Amino acid sequence: MSQSKVLKRTEVPAEHRWNLEDLFQSQQAWDQEYKEVKELLVKAQTFQGKLNTPEEIKACFELEDEISQHVERLYVYAHLHHDEDTTNPTYQSLSQKGKKLNVEVNEALSFITPEILALSDEQLDSFIANPILSEYQFTLKEMKREKAHVLSKAEEALLAQVGNLSQAPQTIFGMINNADMKFPKIKDENGNEAELTHGSYIQFLESPNRDVRRSAFKAVYETYRKQKNTIAATLTANINKNIFYSRVRKYPSVLEMSLYGDNIPKEVYTNLIDTIHESLPLLHRYMNLRKKLLGVEELHMYDLFAPLVEEYKWDITYEQAKQMISEGLSPLGDNYLNPLQEGFNNGWIDVYENEGKRTGAYSWGAYGTHPYVLLNHKDNLNSMFTLAHEMGHALHSYFSDNNLKYRDAQYTIFLAEVASTTNEALLMDYLLKKSTDPKQKMYLLTYYADQFRTTVFRQTMFAEFEKIVHERAEQGESLTSQDLSQIYYDLNVKYHGKGMVVDQDIEMEWARIPHFYTSFYVYKYATGFSAATSFSKQILEEGKPAVDRYLGFLKSGGSDYSINILKKAGVDMSSPEPIREAMAVFEDVIKQMEQLTN
Structure with missing residues:
Protein backbone atom coordinates (compact mmCIF):
# COMPACT_ATOMS: atom_id res chain seq x y z
CA MET A 1 0.00 0.00 0.00
CA SER A 2 1.09 3.56 -0.70
CA GLN A 3 1.67 5.78 2.30
CA SER A 4 -1.07 8.33 2.91
CA LYS A 5 1.25 10.61 4.90
CA VAL A 6 4.98 11.24 5.07
CA LEU A 7 6.34 9.32 8.06
CA LYS A 8 9.16 10.19 10.41
CA ARG A 9 12.17 7.91 9.87
CA THR A 10 11.53 6.12 13.17
CA GLU A 11 7.97 5.26 12.02
CA VAL A 12 9.00 3.53 8.76
CA PRO A 13 8.26 -0.24 8.97
CA ALA A 14 11.32 -2.51 8.77
CA GLU A 15 10.13 -4.17 5.52
CA HIS A 16 10.29 -0.80 3.73
CA ARG A 17 13.78 0.08 4.97
CA TRP A 18 17.16 -1.05 3.74
CA ASN A 19 19.23 -3.06 6.18
CA LEU A 20 22.51 -1.22 6.73
CA GLU A 21 23.58 -3.75 9.38
CA ASP A 22 24.73 -5.86 6.42
CA LEU A 23 27.52 -3.25 6.08
CA PHE A 24 28.24 -2.65 9.79
CA GLN A 25 26.56 -4.31 12.76
CA SER A 26 26.96 -1.19 14.89
CA GLN A 27 28.48 2.25 15.17
CA GLN A 28 31.27 0.68 17.23
CA ALA A 29 32.14 -1.63 14.30
CA TRP A 30 32.30 1.43 12.01
CA ASP A 31 34.58 3.27 14.45
CA GLN A 32 36.87 0.23 14.73
CA GLU A 33 37.25 -0.04 10.93
CA TYR A 34 37.88 3.71 10.70
CA LYS A 35 40.73 3.30 13.18
CA GLU A 36 42.17 0.37 11.18
CA VAL A 37 42.26 2.49 8.00
CA LYS A 38 44.27 5.17 9.79
CA GLU A 39 46.81 2.50 10.81
CA LEU A 40 46.96 1.06 7.27
CA LEU A 41 47.71 4.53 5.87
CA VAL A 42 50.88 4.67 7.96
CA LYS A 43 51.88 1.27 6.55
CA ALA A 44 51.24 2.53 2.97
CA GLN A 45 53.89 5.25 3.37
CA THR A 46 56.60 2.58 3.76
CA PHE A 47 56.23 1.79 0.01
CA GLN A 48 57.14 5.30 -1.07
CA GLY A 49 60.31 5.30 -3.20
CA LYS A 50 60.36 1.49 -3.44
CA LEU A 51 57.95 0.73 -6.31
CA ASN A 52 60.55 -0.66 -8.70
CA THR A 53 60.23 -4.46 -8.30
CA PRO A 54 57.25 -6.76 -9.06
CA GLU A 55 57.14 -7.92 -5.43
CA GLU A 56 56.94 -4.38 -3.99
CA ILE A 57 54.34 -3.27 -6.55
CA LYS A 58 52.17 -6.34 -5.84
CA ALA A 59 52.33 -5.81 -2.07
CA CYS A 60 51.54 -2.10 -2.51
CA PHE A 61 48.56 -2.79 -4.82
CA GLU A 62 47.21 -5.37 -2.36
CA LEU A 63 47.41 -2.86 0.48
CA GLU A 64 45.85 -0.14 -1.73
CA ASP A 65 42.92 -2.49 -2.49
CA GLU A 66 42.48 -3.36 1.17
CA ILE A 67 42.43 0.31 2.19
CA SER A 68 40.08 1.24 -0.68
CA GLN A 69 37.57 -1.47 0.26
CA HIS A 70 37.53 -0.37 3.90
CA VAL A 71 37.06 3.27 2.92
CA GLU A 72 34.30 2.41 0.45
CA ARG A 73 32.37 0.54 3.17
CA LEU A 74 32.85 3.36 5.69
CA TYR A 75 31.89 6.05 3.17
CA VAL A 76 28.85 4.22 1.77
CA TYR A 77 27.48 3.34 5.23
CA ALA A 78 27.79 6.95 6.44
CA HIS A 79 26.19 8.37 3.31
CA LEU A 80 23.31 5.90 3.13
CA HIS A 81 22.44 6.69 6.75
CA HIS A 82 22.71 10.41 5.98
CA ASP A 83 20.44 10.11 2.91
CA GLU A 84 17.71 8.21 4.75
CA ASP A 85 17.32 11.24 7.06
CA THR A 86 19.42 14.30 6.17
CA THR A 87 18.23 16.11 9.33
CA ASN A 88 19.88 13.57 11.67
CA PRO A 89 22.96 15.31 13.19
CA THR A 90 24.71 12.00 14.05
CA TYR A 91 24.83 10.97 10.40
CA GLN A 92 25.56 14.49 9.16
CA SER A 93 28.70 14.27 11.25
CA LEU A 94 29.50 10.67 10.21
CA SER A 95 29.05 11.60 6.54
CA GLN A 96 31.54 14.48 6.93
CA LYS A 97 33.97 12.16 8.69
CA GLY A 98 33.68 9.64 5.81
CA LYS A 99 34.27 12.39 3.22
CA LYS A 100 37.37 13.67 5.00
CA LEU A 101 38.80 10.15 5.30
CA ASN A 102 38.26 9.66 1.56
CA VAL A 103 40.28 12.80 0.77
CA GLU A 104 42.98 11.80 3.25
CA VAL A 105 43.31 8.34 1.66
CA ASN A 106 43.49 9.76 -1.88
CA GLU A 107 46.29 12.10 -0.79
CA ALA A 108 48.17 9.37 1.09
CA LEU A 109 48.10 6.98 -1.90
CA SER A 110 48.71 9.63 -4.58
CA PHE A 111 52.42 8.69 -4.85
CA ILE A 112 51.67 5.25 -6.38
CA THR A 113 50.77 6.15 -9.99
CA PRO A 114 53.48 8.81 -10.59
CA GLU A 115 56.12 6.52 -9.09
CA ILE A 116 55.20 3.61 -11.38
CA LEU A 117 54.94 5.94 -14.40
CA ALA A 118 58.49 7.16 -13.71
CA LEU A 119 59.73 3.68 -14.68
CA SER A 120 60.97 3.14 -18.22
CA ASP A 121 58.67 1.60 -20.85
CA GLU A 122 60.90 -1.51 -20.87
CA GLN A 123 60.50 -1.97 -17.10
CA LEU A 124 56.74 -1.45 -17.34
CA ASP A 125 56.47 -3.99 -20.17
CA SER A 126 58.43 -6.54 -18.16
CA PHE A 127 56.13 -5.99 -15.14
CA ILE A 128 53.02 -6.35 -17.34
CA ALA A 129 54.37 -9.72 -18.56
CA ASN A 130 55.47 -10.86 -15.08
CA PRO A 131 53.29 -13.69 -13.62
CA ILE A 132 53.70 -12.21 -10.10
CA LEU A 133 51.64 -9.22 -11.29
CA SER A 134 49.15 -11.15 -13.49
CA GLU A 135 46.25 -10.04 -11.28
CA TYR A 136 47.18 -6.39 -11.92
CA GLN A 137 48.01 -6.69 -15.62
CA PHE A 138 45.05 -4.54 -16.75
CA THR A 139 45.92 -1.82 -14.18
CA LEU A 140 49.52 -1.68 -15.41
CA LYS A 141 48.45 -1.64 -19.08
CA GLU A 142 46.14 1.28 -18.31
CA MET A 143 48.93 3.15 -16.52
CA LYS A 144 51.22 2.64 -19.51
CA ARG A 145 48.49 3.85 -21.90
CA GLU A 146 48.05 7.01 -19.82
CA LYS A 147 51.82 7.58 -19.66
CA ALA A 148 51.94 9.23 -23.09
CA HIS A 149 49.81 12.08 -21.70
CA VAL A 150 51.42 12.47 -18.27
CA LEU A 151 53.89 15.35 -18.02
CA SER A 152 57.01 15.87 -15.93
CA LYS A 153 56.66 16.17 -12.15
CA ALA A 154 57.10 19.97 -12.24
CA GLU A 155 54.57 20.38 -15.08
CA GLU A 156 52.03 18.13 -13.34
CA ALA A 157 52.45 20.17 -10.14
CA LEU A 158 51.81 23.35 -12.14
CA LEU A 159 48.70 21.84 -13.78
CA ALA A 160 47.41 20.77 -10.37
CA GLN A 161 47.61 24.41 -9.26
CA VAL A 162 45.61 25.46 -12.34
CA GLY A 163 42.91 22.96 -11.27
CA ASN A 164 40.89 25.49 -9.29
CA LEU A 165 41.02 28.01 -12.13
CA SER A 166 39.79 25.39 -14.58
CA GLN A 167 36.58 24.97 -12.52
CA ALA A 168 35.75 28.66 -12.98
CA PRO A 169 33.53 28.46 -16.11
CA GLN A 170 31.35 25.73 -14.59
CA THR A 171 31.18 27.54 -11.23
CA ILE A 172 30.28 30.87 -12.86
CA PHE A 173 27.60 29.25 -15.03
CA GLY A 174 26.19 27.51 -11.93
CA MET A 175 25.93 30.86 -10.11
CA ILE A 176 24.29 32.61 -13.08
CA ASN A 177 21.91 29.72 -13.73
CA ASN A 178 20.96 28.70 -10.19
CA ALA A 179 21.45 31.81 -8.07
CA ASP A 180 21.11 34.93 -10.25
CA MET A 181 18.67 33.84 -12.97
CA LYS A 182 15.15 35.00 -12.13
CA PHE A 183 12.22 34.15 -14.39
CA PRO A 184 9.03 36.24 -14.61
CA LYS A 185 5.74 34.93 -13.25
CA ILE A 186 3.34 33.41 -15.77
CA LYS A 187 -0.38 32.55 -15.76
CA ASP A 188 -1.22 28.91 -14.96
CA GLU A 189 -4.17 26.83 -16.29
CA ASN A 190 -6.56 28.65 -13.94
CA GLY A 191 -5.35 32.12 -14.90
CA ASN A 192 -3.50 32.59 -11.60
CA GLU A 193 0.03 33.98 -11.41
CA ALA A 194 2.54 31.17 -10.93
CA GLU A 195 6.26 31.04 -10.17
CA LEU A 196 8.39 29.95 -13.12
CA THR A 197 11.54 28.13 -11.94
CA HIS A 198 13.97 25.57 -13.36
CA GLY A 199 11.95 22.89 -11.56
CA SER A 200 8.51 24.04 -12.69
CA TYR A 201 9.49 24.79 -16.31
CA ILE A 202 9.12 21.19 -17.54
CA GLN A 203 5.85 20.86 -15.59
CA PHE A 204 4.51 23.90 -17.47
CA LEU A 205 5.71 22.40 -20.79
CA GLU A 206 3.74 19.26 -19.91
CA SER A 207 0.56 21.29 -19.37
CA PRO A 208 -2.42 20.32 -21.57
CA ASN A 209 -3.05 24.09 -21.92
CA ARG A 210 -1.14 25.43 -24.93
CA ASP A 211 -1.11 29.07 -23.71
CA VAL A 212 0.64 27.95 -20.51
CA ARG A 213 3.24 26.01 -22.50
CA ARG A 214 3.89 28.94 -24.86
CA SER A 215 4.15 31.46 -22.00
CA ALA A 216 6.64 29.32 -20.06
CA PHE A 217 8.73 28.67 -23.19
CA LYS A 218 8.92 32.35 -24.18
CA ALA A 219 9.55 33.57 -20.63
CA VAL A 220 12.47 31.15 -20.10
CA TYR A 221 14.27 31.96 -23.35
CA GLU A 222 13.67 35.72 -23.13
CA THR A 223 15.33 35.57 -19.70
CA TYR A 224 18.33 33.67 -21.08
CA ARG A 225 18.53 36.06 -24.05
CA LYS A 226 19.18 38.95 -21.62
CA GLN A 227 22.30 37.08 -20.38
CA LYS A 228 23.39 35.74 -23.80
CA ASN A 229 26.76 37.51 -24.02
CA THR A 230 27.81 36.61 -20.46
CA ILE A 231 26.81 32.95 -20.86
CA ALA A 232 28.47 32.77 -24.31
CA ALA A 233 31.70 34.10 -22.75
CA THR A 234 31.40 31.50 -19.95
CA LEU A 235 30.82 28.59 -22.35
CA THR A 236 33.65 29.78 -24.63
CA ALA A 237 35.96 29.96 -21.59
CA ASN A 238 35.10 26.33 -20.85
CA ILE A 239 35.85 25.33 -24.46
CA ASN A 240 39.19 27.20 -24.36
CA LYS A 241 40.07 25.49 -21.06
CA ASN A 242 39.43 22.12 -22.75
CA ILE A 243 41.64 23.09 -25.69
CA PHE A 244 44.42 24.17 -23.30
CA TYR A 245 44.38 20.77 -21.52
CA SER A 246 44.19 18.77 -24.76
CA ARG A 247 47.20 20.59 -26.22
CA VAL A 248 49.30 20.53 -23.05
CA ARG A 249 48.64 16.79 -22.67
CA LYS A 250 49.36 16.15 -26.37
CA TYR A 251 45.96 14.93 -27.55
CA PRO A 252 44.94 15.47 -31.20
CA SER A 253 41.66 17.15 -30.12
CA VAL A 254 39.40 17.81 -27.13
CA LEU A 255 37.03 15.08 -28.34
CA GLU A 256 39.81 12.48 -28.39
CA MET A 257 41.03 13.63 -24.96
CA SER A 258 37.51 13.20 -23.56
CA LEU A 259 37.14 9.69 -25.01
CA TYR A 260 40.65 8.57 -24.00
CA GLY A 261 39.88 7.80 -20.34
CA ASP A 262 37.39 5.07 -21.30
CA ASN A 263 39.52 4.11 -24.35
CA ILE A 264 36.56 4.78 -26.67
CA PRO A 265 37.45 5.08 -30.38
CA LYS A 266 36.45 8.37 -32.03
CA GLU A 267 34.28 6.34 -34.48
CA VAL A 268 31.84 5.52 -31.64
CA TYR A 269 31.06 9.23 -31.35
CA THR A 270 30.96 10.00 -35.08
CA ASN A 271 28.99 6.79 -35.86
CA LEU A 272 26.35 7.83 -33.36
CA ILE A 273 25.87 11.21 -35.05
CA ASP A 274 25.96 9.78 -38.60
CA THR A 275 23.53 6.95 -37.83
CA ILE A 276 21.10 9.30 -36.09
CA HIS A 277 21.29 11.57 -39.16
CA GLU A 278 20.17 8.67 -41.36
CA SER A 279 17.34 7.98 -38.87
CA LEU A 280 16.03 11.58 -38.72
CA PRO A 281 13.07 10.74 -41.03
CA LEU A 282 11.80 8.57 -38.15
CA LEU A 283 11.89 11.51 -35.75
CA HIS A 284 10.16 13.68 -38.38
CA ARG A 285 7.47 10.98 -38.71
CA TYR A 286 7.00 11.01 -34.93
CA MET A 287 6.71 14.83 -35.01
CA ASN A 288 3.92 14.54 -37.62
CA LEU A 289 2.16 11.94 -35.47
CA ARG A 290 2.54 14.23 -32.44
CA LYS A 291 0.94 17.08 -34.43
CA LYS A 292 -1.98 14.82 -35.40
CA LEU A 293 -2.51 13.53 -31.83
CA LEU A 294 -2.44 17.03 -30.37
CA GLY A 295 -4.90 18.18 -33.05
CA VAL A 296 -2.91 21.34 -33.89
CA GLU A 297 -2.34 22.94 -37.30
CA GLU A 298 1.27 23.73 -36.44
CA LEU A 299 3.54 21.84 -34.05
CA HIS A 300 5.81 24.18 -32.07
CA MET A 301 8.89 23.54 -29.93
CA TYR A 302 6.79 24.17 -26.80
CA ASP A 303 4.51 21.26 -27.81
CA LEU A 304 7.22 18.59 -27.53
CA PHE A 305 6.44 17.70 -23.90
CA ALA A 306 2.66 18.12 -24.12
CA PRO A 307 0.68 14.99 -23.13
CA LEU A 308 -0.50 13.04 -26.20
CA VAL A 309 -3.20 11.10 -24.40
CA GLU A 310 -5.73 12.18 -21.83
CA GLU A 311 -4.31 11.69 -18.36
CA TYR A 312 -4.41 7.93 -17.89
CA LYS A 313 -4.74 6.99 -14.23
CA TRP A 314 -2.81 3.81 -13.54
CA ASP A 315 -2.26 2.96 -9.89
CA ILE A 316 0.54 0.43 -9.39
CA THR A 317 1.37 -0.44 -5.79
CA TYR A 318 4.94 -1.28 -4.81
CA GLU A 319 4.01 -4.98 -4.47
CA GLN A 320 2.40 -4.96 -7.94
CA ALA A 321 5.44 -3.15 -9.37
CA LYS A 322 7.79 -5.86 -8.02
CA GLN A 323 5.54 -8.56 -9.49
CA MET A 324 5.32 -6.91 -12.93
CA ILE A 325 9.08 -6.29 -13.03
CA SER A 326 9.74 -9.97 -12.17
CA GLU A 327 7.41 -11.05 -14.97
CA GLY A 328 8.87 -8.50 -17.40
CA LEU A 329 12.43 -9.67 -16.70
CA ASN A 402 30.54 -11.71 -7.18
CA ASN A 403 32.61 -12.71 -10.20
CA LEU A 404 35.64 -10.41 -10.04
CA LYS A 405 38.30 -9.18 -7.67
CA TYR A 406 37.77 -5.68 -6.30
CA ARG A 407 39.88 -3.76 -8.81
CA ASP A 408 38.30 -5.34 -11.89
CA ALA A 409 34.71 -5.13 -10.61
CA GLN A 410 34.32 -1.35 -11.01
CA TYR A 411 32.59 -0.66 -14.35
CA THR A 412 32.87 2.62 -16.26
CA ILE A 413 30.23 5.32 -16.69
CA PHE A 414 30.14 4.39 -20.41
CA LEU A 415 28.66 1.02 -19.34
CA ALA A 416 26.73 2.18 -16.29
CA GLU A 417 23.38 2.99 -17.94
CA VAL A 418 23.25 -0.14 -20.14
CA ALA A 419 22.01 -2.67 -17.56
CA SER A 420 19.48 -0.25 -16.03
CA THR A 421 18.01 0.66 -19.43
CA THR A 422 17.92 -2.99 -20.61
CA ASN A 423 15.63 -3.70 -17.64
CA GLU A 424 13.36 -0.84 -18.69
CA ALA A 425 13.26 -2.04 -22.33
CA LEU A 426 12.32 -5.61 -21.31
CA LEU A 427 9.66 -4.34 -18.90
CA MET A 428 8.21 -2.07 -21.57
CA ASP A 429 8.04 -4.93 -24.10
CA TYR A 430 6.22 -7.09 -21.53
CA LEU A 431 3.69 -4.35 -20.63
CA LEU A 432 2.93 -3.60 -24.29
CA LYS A 433 2.36 -7.27 -25.11
CA LYS A 434 0.16 -7.74 -22.04
CA SER A 435 -1.94 -4.59 -22.48
CA THR A 436 -5.46 -5.00 -23.93
CA ASP A 437 -6.73 -1.48 -23.15
CA PRO A 438 -6.05 0.85 -26.15
CA LYS A 439 -5.77 3.88 -23.83
CA GLN A 440 -3.26 2.11 -21.60
CA LYS A 441 -1.31 0.92 -24.63
CA MET A 442 -1.16 4.44 -26.09
CA TYR A 443 -0.02 5.78 -22.71
CA LEU A 444 2.86 3.24 -22.68
CA LEU A 445 3.82 3.85 -26.33
CA THR A 446 3.91 7.62 -25.78
CA TYR A 447 6.12 7.15 -22.72
CA TYR A 448 8.50 4.94 -24.75
CA ALA A 449 8.57 7.12 -27.88
CA ASP A 450 9.47 10.16 -25.78
CA GLN A 451 12.36 8.24 -24.22
CA PHE A 452 13.77 7.69 -27.71
CA ARG A 453 13.24 11.36 -28.56
CA THR A 454 14.84 12.74 -25.40
CA THR A 455 17.55 10.14 -24.68
CA VAL A 456 18.72 9.27 -28.18
CA PHE A 457 17.85 12.11 -30.58
CA ARG A 458 18.07 15.07 -28.20
CA GLN A 459 21.31 13.91 -26.51
CA THR A 460 22.87 13.20 -29.93
CA MET A 461 21.93 16.71 -31.03
CA PHE A 462 23.68 18.03 -27.90
CA ALA A 463 26.70 15.84 -28.71
CA GLU A 464 26.81 17.22 -32.27
CA PHE A 465 26.61 20.80 -30.98
CA GLU A 466 29.58 20.14 -28.67
CA LYS A 467 31.57 18.64 -31.54
CA ILE A 468 30.88 21.60 -33.87
CA VAL A 469 31.70 24.34 -31.33
CA HIS A 470 34.92 22.65 -30.18
CA GLU A 471 36.10 22.08 -33.74
CA ARG A 472 35.42 25.73 -34.62
CA ALA A 473 37.34 26.96 -31.58
CA GLU A 474 40.22 24.54 -32.31
CA GLN A 475 40.44 26.04 -35.81
CA GLY A 476 40.68 29.53 -34.31
CA GLU A 477 37.16 30.64 -35.31
CA SER A 478 35.05 32.94 -33.15
CA LEU A 479 32.16 31.79 -30.96
CA THR A 480 29.97 34.79 -30.16
CA SER A 481 26.48 34.39 -28.74
CA GLN A 482 25.18 34.84 -32.32
CA ASP A 483 27.44 32.02 -33.58
CA LEU A 484 26.33 29.66 -30.80
CA SER A 485 22.66 30.50 -31.37
CA GLN A 486 22.91 30.02 -35.14
CA ILE A 487 24.64 26.63 -34.80
CA TYR A 488 22.07 25.51 -32.24
CA TYR A 489 19.07 26.74 -34.23
CA ASP A 490 20.27 25.05 -37.44
CA LEU A 491 20.67 21.74 -35.57
CA ASN A 492 17.11 22.00 -34.26
CA VAL A 493 15.79 22.54 -37.79
CA LYS A 494 17.80 19.55 -39.05
CA TYR A 495 16.68 17.23 -36.23
CA HIS A 496 13.00 18.18 -35.98
CA GLY A 497 12.26 18.53 -39.68
CA LYS A 498 10.13 20.79 -41.84
CA GLY A 499 6.87 19.35 -40.51
CA MET A 500 7.06 21.56 -37.43
CA VAL A 501 7.71 25.17 -36.54
CA VAL A 502 11.18 25.53 -35.04
CA ASP A 503 10.56 28.66 -32.98
CA GLN A 504 13.38 31.22 -33.06
CA ASP A 505 13.48 31.26 -29.25
CA ILE A 506 14.93 27.73 -29.20
CA GLU A 507 18.23 29.20 -30.47
CA MET A 508 18.93 30.19 -26.83
CA GLU A 509 18.55 26.68 -25.39
CA TRP A 510 22.34 26.08 -25.51
CA ALA A 511 22.58 28.69 -22.73
CA ARG A 512 20.66 26.58 -20.19
CA ILE A 513 22.28 23.14 -20.61
CA PRO A 514 24.60 22.44 -17.61
CA HIS A 515 26.00 19.30 -19.30
CA PHE A 516 27.89 21.49 -21.78
CA TYR A 517 30.28 22.24 -18.89
CA THR A 518 31.08 18.51 -18.56
CA SER A 519 32.14 18.28 -22.16
CA PHE A 520 31.54 15.26 -24.41
CA TYR A 521 29.58 13.40 -21.73
CA VAL A 522 26.00 13.44 -23.06
CA TYR A 523 26.70 11.02 -25.93
CA LYS A 524 26.89 8.25 -23.28
CA TYR A 525 23.14 8.57 -22.67
CA ALA A 526 22.45 7.88 -26.34
CA THR A 527 24.99 5.04 -26.70
CA GLY A 528 23.85 3.47 -23.40
CA PHE A 529 20.20 3.57 -24.47
CA SER A 530 21.07 2.15 -27.92
CA ALA A 531 23.20 -0.66 -26.46
CA ALA A 532 20.41 -1.53 -23.99
CA THR A 533 17.76 -1.55 -26.74
CA SER A 534 20.02 -3.79 -28.84
CA PHE A 535 20.54 -6.18 -25.89
CA SER A 536 16.81 -6.39 -25.13
CA LYS A 537 15.99 -7.02 -28.81
CA GLN A 538 18.57 -9.85 -28.98
CA ILE A 539 17.33 -11.36 -25.68
CA LEU A 540 13.71 -11.37 -26.87
CA GLU A 541 14.50 -12.71 -30.35
CA GLU A 542 17.32 -15.23 -29.63
CA GLY A 543 16.58 -16.40 -26.11
CA LYS A 544 19.26 -18.35 -24.21
CA PRO A 545 22.38 -17.58 -26.32
CA ALA A 546 21.69 -13.83 -26.03
CA VAL A 547 20.85 -14.16 -22.30
CA ASP A 548 24.17 -15.96 -21.69
CA ARG A 549 26.07 -13.21 -23.54
CA TYR A 550 24.21 -10.54 -21.55
CA LEU A 551 24.93 -12.20 -18.19
CA GLY A 552 28.57 -12.39 -19.31
CA PHE A 553 28.44 -8.62 -19.82
CA LEU A 554 27.06 -8.11 -16.28
CA LYS A 555 29.83 -10.28 -14.84
CA SER A 556 32.61 -8.40 -16.68
CA GLY A 557 32.58 -5.22 -14.53
CA GLY A 558 35.56 -3.14 -15.62
CA SER A 559 37.89 -6.08 -16.33
CA ASP A 560 38.51 -4.92 -19.91
CA TYR A 561 37.88 -1.78 -21.98
CA SER A 562 34.18 -0.91 -22.15
CA ILE A 563 33.99 -1.25 -25.91
CA ASN A 564 35.51 -4.79 -25.73
CA ILE A 565 33.16 -5.87 -22.93
CA LEU A 566 30.12 -4.86 -25.01
CA LYS A 567 31.55 -6.41 -28.18
CA LYS A 568 32.07 -9.80 -26.48
CA ALA A 569 28.42 -9.68 -25.38
CA GLY A 570 27.20 -9.06 -28.94
CA VAL A 571 26.89 -5.25 -29.08
CA ASP A 572 29.58 -3.56 -31.17
CA MET A 573 29.32 0.17 -30.45
CA SER A 574 32.12 0.92 -32.93
CA SER A 575 29.64 -0.03 -35.69
CA PRO A 576 26.28 1.62 -36.49
CA GLU A 577 24.37 -1.66 -35.92
CA PRO A 578 23.25 -1.21 -32.25
CA ILE A 579 21.94 2.29 -33.05
CA ARG A 580 20.13 0.91 -36.13
CA GLU A 581 18.62 -1.85 -33.97
CA ALA A 582 17.40 0.78 -31.50
CA MET A 583 15.91 2.76 -34.39
CA ALA A 584 14.09 -0.38 -35.60
CA VAL A 585 12.44 -0.60 -32.16
CA PHE A 586 11.56 3.12 -32.33
CA GLU A 587 9.98 2.59 -35.76
CA ASP A 588 7.91 -0.27 -34.38
CA VAL A 589 6.70 1.96 -31.52
CA ILE A 590 5.64 4.64 -34.04
CA LYS A 591 3.83 2.03 -36.19
CA GLN A 592 1.87 0.79 -33.16
CA MET A 593 0.92 4.39 -32.28
CA GLU A 594 -0.19 5.07 -35.87
CA GLN A 595 -2.35 1.93 -35.89
CA LEU A 596 -4.07 3.00 -32.65
CA THR A 597 -4.82 6.48 -34.06
CA ASN A 598 -6.23 5.34 -37.42
Missing part, protein backbone atom coordinates in the same frame (compact mmCIF):
# COMPACT_ATOMS: atom_id res chain seq x y z
CA SER A 330 11.56 -13.39 -16.89
CA PRO A 331 13.31 -13.73 -20.32
CA LEU A 332 16.59 -13.32 -18.38
CA GLY A 333 15.98 -16.62 -16.55
CA ASP A 334 16.45 -17.78 -12.96
CA ASN A 335 20.14 -16.83 -12.79
CA TYR A 336 18.95 -13.21 -12.95
CA LEU A 337 15.56 -13.52 -11.24
CA ASN A 338 16.91 -15.22 -8.08
CA PRO A 339 19.21 -12.33 -7.04
CA LEU A 340 16.45 -9.90 -8.13
CA GLN A 341 14.07 -11.55 -5.61
CA GLU A 342 16.84 -11.54 -3.00
CA GLY A 343 17.11 -7.77 -3.53
CA PHE A 344 13.34 -7.29 -3.30
CA ASN A 345 13.01 -9.33 -0.09
CA ASN A 346 16.25 -8.93 1.88
CA GLY A 347 16.84 -5.32 2.87
CA TRP A 348 18.44 -3.92 -0.28
CA ILE A 349 15.77 -1.26 -0.88
CA ASP A 350 14.62 1.83 1.02
CA VAL A 351 11.16 2.22 -0.47
CA TYR A 352 9.08 5.25 0.52
CA GLU A 353 9.62 8.92 1.22
CA ASN A 354 10.06 9.90 4.86
CA GLU A 355 10.76 13.23 6.57
CA GLY A 356 14.29 14.43 5.76
CA LYS A 357 14.98 11.68 3.19
CA ARG A 358 17.00 12.59 0.11
CA THR A 359 14.88 13.02 -3.02
CA GLY A 360 15.22 11.01 -6.24
CA ALA A 361 16.54 7.47 -6.62
CA TYR A 362 19.91 5.73 -6.95
CA SER A 363 21.73 2.42 -6.57
CA TRP A 364 24.95 2.33 -4.57
CA GLY A 365 26.97 -0.03 -2.43
CA ALA A 366 30.35 -1.33 -1.37
CA TYR A 367 32.30 -4.31 -2.68
CA GLY A 368 31.85 -7.33 -0.43
CA THR A 369 28.23 -6.64 0.50
CA HIS A 370 25.09 -6.49 -1.62
CA PRO A 371 24.10 -3.23 -3.38
CA TYR A 372 21.51 -0.82 -1.96
CA VAL A 373 18.71 1.09 -3.70
CA LEU A 374 17.16 4.36 -2.53
CA LEU A 375 13.64 5.12 -3.82
CA ASN A 376 10.89 7.61 -3.07
CA HIS A 377 8.20 5.31 -4.44
CA LYS A 378 4.82 6.57 -5.62
CA ASP A 379 2.15 4.18 -6.91
CA ASN A 380 2.55 5.02 -10.61
CA LEU A 381 4.15 3.87 -13.86
CA ASN A 382 7.15 6.17 -13.51
CA SER A 383 8.03 4.74 -10.08
CA MET A 384 7.77 1.19 -11.41
CA PHE A 385 10.23 2.01 -14.20
CA THR A 386 12.50 3.71 -11.65
CA LEU A 387 12.54 0.52 -9.56
CA ALA A 388 13.35 -1.60 -12.66
CA HIS A 389 16.08 0.89 -13.64
CA GLU A 390 17.78 1.02 -10.23
CA MET A 391 17.62 -2.77 -9.83
CA GLY A 392 19.38 -2.98 -13.20
CA HIS A 393 22.26 -0.97 -11.72
CA ALA A 394 22.15 -3.02 -8.51
CA LEU A 395 22.30 -6.39 -10.29
CA HIS A 396 25.10 -5.17 -12.58
CA SER A 397 27.13 -4.43 -9.43
CA TYR A 398 26.01 -7.70 -7.81
CA PHE A 399 27.20 -9.84 -10.75
CA SER A 400 30.45 -7.88 -11.20
CA ASP A 401 31.29 -7.99 -7.49
